[in-house]
Amino acid sequence: MACLTSREGEVCLARPTDGSSLLVARLLEAAAQGDEGLVRALIQQGADPLYQDAEGHNALMQAAAHGHEGIVGLLLEAGVPWNAIDKEGNCAGDLAVAAAHESTAEMLLEAGMRAELVLGALERKLGGQPPAPQHQYLQQRLQYDAEERLMDAEDRAVMMAWEGPLMEAHAHAICSSGGDVLNVGFGMGLIDEAIQRRRPRSHTIVEAHPDVHARMLQQGWDRKPGVRILFGRWQDVLPEAGLAFDGIFWDTFSEYYEDMQEFHALLPRLLKADGTYSYFNGLAADNAFFHMVYCNIASAELQQLGLETEYVPLPIDCSNPKVWEGVRNRYWQLDTYMLPVCTLTVTAGDSGPPAAE
Ligand SMILES: C[S@@+](CC[C@H](N)C(=O)[O-])C[C@H]1O[C@@H](n2cnc3c(N)ncnc32)[C@H](O)[C@@H]1O
Incomplete structure (x- = not known):
C-alpha cells in the first residue's frame, strides 16, 4: 500500500471518470x-x-x-x-x-x-518501493519554531503542540505497569515528558535525526532518571539491542505503512508478556471512513502477531486554521482520535528475551 502512515497527509484515492451519455x-x-x-x-x-x-x-x-x-x-x-x-x-x-x-x-x-x-x-x-526514501528527511535541517512545532526544510510539520493531550494519553497507556518503557521517535519530546512524569523503571528513547538528537542532549535527556538514548534508525538500533519492554510507543516521520508493518513484526520479541504497545494513529486520517478501514487492517494484522487491539476514542479539535498556518502537510482532519491500546497475549511459559534493565 502506498499510504503514508500518518503525518504527511496523503490518501489513496480513486480517479474520477468521464461519462457523457x-x-x-x-x-x-x-x-x-x-x-x-x-x-x-x-x-x-x-x-x-x-x-x-x-x-x-x-x-x-x-x-x-x-x-x-x-x-x-x-x-x-x-x-x-x-x-x-x-x-x-x-x-x-x-x-x-x-x-x-x-x-x-x-x-x-x-x-x-x-x-x-x-x-x-x-x-x-x-517489490514496490516507497517513493521518497527516508534518508532525504534525515539529511534535512529541522527547526523548532515559535508556534511550538517541529518543522522540516519543506515546511512539513513533523510534530505539533496540539498533540500534547494525545501524547499524555499514549503515555498513560504504555506506562500502566510502571516497568521498562520504549519510545521510538522523540520529536518535541511531548510523550517523553509524559513518560518521565510517570517514573517508569527504565525509559529508552530511539531517535534517528541528528538535529533532534542534538536537542535531546542540549535539554539534558541523557541525564534524566532511567533514560537511555539509542541514536539511529529503529531499524538499525533495535533488532540487535536484545531488549524487551513492558510498554512501547511508535511515532516516526517520513515512513510508510510497510515500515510500520516491519516494526510490528518485531513486537513479539520487543514486548514482554502482557506488555502494551501503542502508536500514533494517523493512518489515512483525512477521511473518517478510510481511517476506519486502516484501523481495522492494523488490528487484524496485529492480531496475527498475537496482539489484541482496543481503540479508545478521544475527542480532538485542531480545526483552528491558525494551527496549520504555513504547514504543507495537514495530516489531521478528524474530530475523534482512535487511540490504539494493543496487548501482547502470550501463552504461559513463553518468557521472551531479557528485560531492559
Ligand atoms: C512525530 S515525531 C515524534 C513526536 C513525539 N511522539 C512527541 O511526543 O513529541 C517523529 C520523530 O521520529 C523520528 N524518526 C523518524 N524516523 C525514524 C526512525 N526510522 N527511527 C527513529 N526515529 C525516527 C523523527 O526524527 C522525529 O523526531
Whole structure:
C-alpha cells in the first residue's frame, strides 16, 4: 500500500471518470432508487459503473447513501472502487455511515479491507518501493519554531503542540505497569515528558535525526532518571539491542505503512508478556471512513502477531486554521482520535528475551 502512515497527509484515492451519455445519469438514479434490475441492465447496455457526475457522485455512493446493499455488492463486483470520493471528500462508506445504514457501511468496510490487503500483498510481491526514501528527511535541517512545532526544510510539520493531550494519553497507556518503557521517535519530546512524569523503571528513547538528537542532549535527556538514548534508525538500533519492554510507543516521520508493518513484526520479541504497545494513529486520517478501514487492517494484522487491539476514542479539535498556518502537510482532519491500546497475549511459559534493565 502506498499510504503514508500518518503525518504527511496523503490518501489513496480513486480517479474520477468521464461519462457523457444519458445511460450514466439513469444509472445514478436507479442506484439511488434501489432498482437493482435496472442497474444491472444499464451496465449491460454499456453504462460506465465508474462514472462520477459534476459533484463527484457515482452509483456506488448513491446506493450506499440509501442503504441498497444488493446494488452496493453488484457495483463493487463490477469494479467500482470502494474509495472513490466526491467533491466534498466523502466516499460511499462515509455516506452510508452518515445515513446510519450500518450494515451497508460494514459491507464497504470489508470491501475496503479486502482491497487494501490484496493491494498490499501485490505490492510486496512486485517489490514496490516507497517513493521518497527516508534518508532525504534525515539529511534535512529541522527547526523548532515559535508556534511550538517541529518543522522540516519543506515546511512539513513533523510534530505539533496540539498533540500534547494525545501524547499524555499514549503515555498513560504504555506506562500502566510502571516497568521498562520504549519510545521510538522523540520529536518535541511531548510523550517523553509524559513518560518521565510517570517514573517508569527504565525509559529508552530511539531517535534517528541528528538535529533532534542534538536537542535531546542540549535539554539534558541523557541525564534524566532511567533514560537511555539509542541514536539511529529503529531499524538499525533495535533488532540487535536484545531488549524487551513492558510498554512501547511508535511515532516516526517520513515512513510508510510497510515500515510500520516491519516494526510490528518485531513486537513479539520487543514486548514482554502482557506488555502494551501503542502508536500514533494517523493512518489515512483525512477521511473518517478510510481511517476506519486502516484501523481495522492494523488490528487484524496485529492480531496475527498475537496482539489484541482496543481503540479508545478521544475527542480532538485542531480545526483552528491558525494551527496549520504555513504547514504543507495537514495530516489531521478528524474530530475523534482512535487511540490504539494493543496487548501482547502470550501463552504461559513463553518468557521472551531479557528485560531492559
Ligand atoms: C512525530 S515525531 C515524534 C513526536 C513525539 N511522539 C512527541 O511526543 O513529541 C517523529 C520523530 O521520529 C523520528 N524518526 C523518524 N524516523 C525514524 C526512525 N526510522 N527511527 C527513529 N526515529 C525516527 C523523527 O526524527 C522525529 O523526531
